[in-house]
Amino acid sequence: MTGRTADFSDALDRRTSRSICDAVGERLQRSLPPEGSQLPDPLAHLMNELRKRDEPTARFD
Template identity: 55%
Template sequence: MNGRIVDNREAIDGKTSRSICDAVGERLQQSLRPEPLEPSARLQRLLEELRRRDSGSRPAVPN
């Protein structure tokens, strides 16, 4: 290597650049899609407690 930097890049138009960016973005979204998380055990207990309290304390609905 002789220490010179050679720029072999070719210019691309805006439409091509946009298409490439869109394709890369779509691929990233597919591969980095978050997996659905289960609520923690503590949160599940709290939700169960809330449901239990709600079902036991329903106010009477007037006619």
């Protein structure tokens, strides 16, 4: 069974693999509801904190 898996992976080149990944990603994006992308409150709070830290500090000088 391992030999069969190795043969299959050798048959897929990078271009084919990338195409498959892109197609799967596109289908996932279409199937996920837009409202599902809203972050839970604790995670949204942490993301806001990271944004604050990433802002240029020059304005505080």
